[in-house]
Amino acid sequence: MKVFLVGMMGSGKSTIGKKVAEILDLQFVDMDEEIEKREGKSIKRIFEEDGEDYFRLKEKELLKELIQKDNVVVSTGGGVVTDPENRALLRRTKTLFLYAPPEELVQRVTVENRPLLSEGKEKIYEIWEKRKSFYAEFKRIDTSKLNEWETTALVVLETLDExxxxxxxxxxxxxxxxxxxxxxxxxxxxxxxxxxxxxxxxxxxxxxxxxxxxxxxxxxxxxxxxxxxxxxxxxxxxxxxxxxxxxxxxxxxxxxxxxxxxxxxxxxxxxxxxxxxxxxxxxxxxxxxxxxxxxxxxxxxxxxxxxxxxxxxxxxxxxxxxxxxxxxxxxxxxxxxxxxxxxxxxxxxxxxxxxxxxxxxxxxxxxxxxxxDPYDMGIRHVLNLGHTLGHVYEMLEEIPHGIAVAWGLEKETMYLYRRGVVSKKILKWIVEKLKQIVPIPVPSVDKERAKELILNDKKILKGSKVRLPYVKEIGKVDFLEVDPLDLLEVID
Missing domain, CATH: 3.40.50.1970 (Rossmann fold)
Structure with a gap:
């Protein structure tokens, strides 16, 4: 599996490429950075001391080398597409064009270490006009209305076969x-x-x-x-x-x-x-x-x-x-x-x-x-783990359901630990793992409002106990019937 990213300077090739590589467990190569490392100097100095033709030669040599590799995500230089031989090489492999409008690129880029922008960022418009037909040879992903994760997801999906x-x-x-x-x-x-x-x-x-x-x-x-x-x-x-x-x-x-x-x-x-x-x-x-x-x-x-x-x-x-x-x-x-x-x-x-x-x-x-339990009459209630108090946090704090369930699971496990039902080891492990996923402290809430929500929970019949699922051991979940109002003691 490999993918090459082409596009104008500032289109996000390096940022997105790194994310894609981490997601797919692939090596990431930024061609500009690799050339700098091999030459021992910045792109700007290469242009000043050796000229653009020399840089393009090194760029072509590196591209030929990388085309032969597998399990790699490559961020190419913006000008790699100006060479017909380079484009022919890129067409033979999975290559995606990250597009962003020139006016957006002007806002994104700095002129630092960009020799082609020595006359100012407005040069981007001229460069785009010269290169846009070359970029059009590759499948385009328009990043202009997408954030980094959304763009990354599209690149990953385009890269994958089933x-x-x-x-x-x-x-x-x-x-x-x-x-x-x-x-x-x-x-x-x-x-x-x-x-x-x-x-x-x-x-x-x-x-x-x-x-x-x-x-x-x-x-x-x-x-x-x-x-x-x-x-x-x-x-x-x-x-x-x-x-x-x-x-x-x-x-x-x-x-x-x-x-x-x-x-x-x-x-x-x-x-x-x-x-x-x-x-x-x-x-x-x-x-x-x-x-x-x-x-x-x-x-x-x-x-x-x-x-x-x-x-x-x-x-x-x-x-x-x-x-x-x-x-x-x-x-x-x-x-x-x-x-x-x-x-x-x-x-x-x-x-x-x-x-x-x-x-x-x-x-x-x-x-x-x-x-x-296809009709949710018995064992399927195990899926309500963390949901009784989670519902309270979701309503009172107006937070996403999953975050509320994390808080509810922590507090319900604390309640059952205090009752001697859950071991200290299980409580500590669950809380530790939840903090890694949701590193947000469980907030204090109004107990009277929480009581009202519990009494109006459609899953709890008036005057009845709630069948609370809990983790007895990892992989073993049991139920305990409790008075739902007793759960208020762990709400700070």
Whole structure:
């Protein structure tokens, strides 16, 4: 596996290249830096002392050398494409053009160590006009509306051929396939979000409906709009709606597909880590109503789910960690993949080998639980680990679900430790690992407001005890019936 990045100075080749290399466990080479190291002087000095022709000769020699290597990500110099022989070499391998408008490049770059900008940054416009036809020979990734993680995710996805991670047939078909997201172009109709369209629009089919990002989509207003559009296009029962997005979008799509014409085909392409390890598996679909989350819903298994861990690389900071918390929960339940937590730096850098293994373990474990309890009447409640107090933090602090669950898991484990149910060793280990994933202290909250939320939790019948899941040992989860109000003692 290898990929070469071309583009103008300031287009992000080095920044993105380093991230891609860390994610794919490949060597990273910055051609300009490599030439400087071999020549023992800066690019500027090479131009001044030896001339541009000499630099271009060294550049060509290095390119020929690197083309022969494998397992490498190469950031080329901006002018490498001016040579026809160089372009011919680059066309023979995976080469991607990182595009940014010249006016944006002017804002990004400095003139330091850039001899071609000795007359000032405005020179960029002239350089672009001379080179744009050369760059056009390569597949283009427009970075102008994307952040670094979003651009990196596209480069990774373009680099990958399909690699199967795991395949499951029950309770429904699930394929975890690196590079598998590109299959979405073959779907008959896609429901997706504005953010997914912005990042991955190149892969989506022509027939698609866009909806808002996040929980906002799960309303009767958007349900009504979806039904109207399906009626308008005379969507037949024999075709499939593919939900492409995070957990809220897949919940919404599942609800529509299970109710329109009493049920049409349904598939998911989850794009967030939280959706991949949880929401897209198991057939629970719902929308919100009257301020209550997931109060109207159905049980309807998707016909198939295509999970591509590489698309989770595009997630914002915080949202990515949400998914890691959910994967951590599945590691606690299953007892598998504990060693993955020993590489927090790899997790932070979104190493695809680590993330793919977390997704595989989570999907396989949840599939097993759903097979035992498809309608959420018993053992499936184990998936509520950390959720009772997590719900309190989510509502009071208005934070992402996964962060709230991390806090809830820490505090619920503390409560059970004080009751002599959980060992000090387990408490210490869980808290330590959670702090690595979510290094944010659990905040103090108003106990009266927390009490009100607990009393109004739809999962807890009035006057009844809550069946609280807890980690007895890593890989062994049990339940304890507790008075939900007793949990308030660990809320500071």
């Amino acid at each position: 690699i199967e991670v795991t395949s499951i047939e029950k309770p429904h078909r699930i394929e975890v396939v690196l590079g598998g997201f590109k299959r979405v172009k073959n779907e008959e109709l896609v429901f997706t979000t504005e953010r997914v369209e912005k990042i991955y629009g190149r892969y989506l089919p022509e027939r698609k409906l866009l909806f808002p990002d996040g929980e906002e989509v799960k309303t009767l207003e958007h349900v009504s709009r979806a039904y109207y559009e399906l009626v308008r296009m005379d969507f037949p029962r024999g075709e499939t709606i593919a939900g492409v997005g995070g957990g809220a979008l897949t919940d919404f799509t599942g609800f529509i597909a299970s109710t329109f014409k009493r049920g049409v085909g349904l598939s998911f392409y989850p794009t967030t880590l939280l959706a991949q390890v949880d929401a897209s598996v198991g057939g629970k679909n719902a929308i919100d109503f009257a301020g209550v989350k997931n109060v109207i819903g159905t049980f309807r298994m998707p016909d198939y789910v295509i999970i591509d861990p590489s698309v989770t690389i595009s997630m914002d900071e915080g949202r990515f960690e949400e998914g890691i918390v959910e994967a951590f929960k599945m590691i606690l339940i299953s007892g598998r993949g504990v060693d993955l937590l020993d590489d927090p730096k790899g997790i932070e850098k979104r190493n695809l080998k680590i993330i793919s293994e977390m997704v595989r373990i989570s999907v396989e474990e949840k599939a097993k639980i759903v097979m035992e």
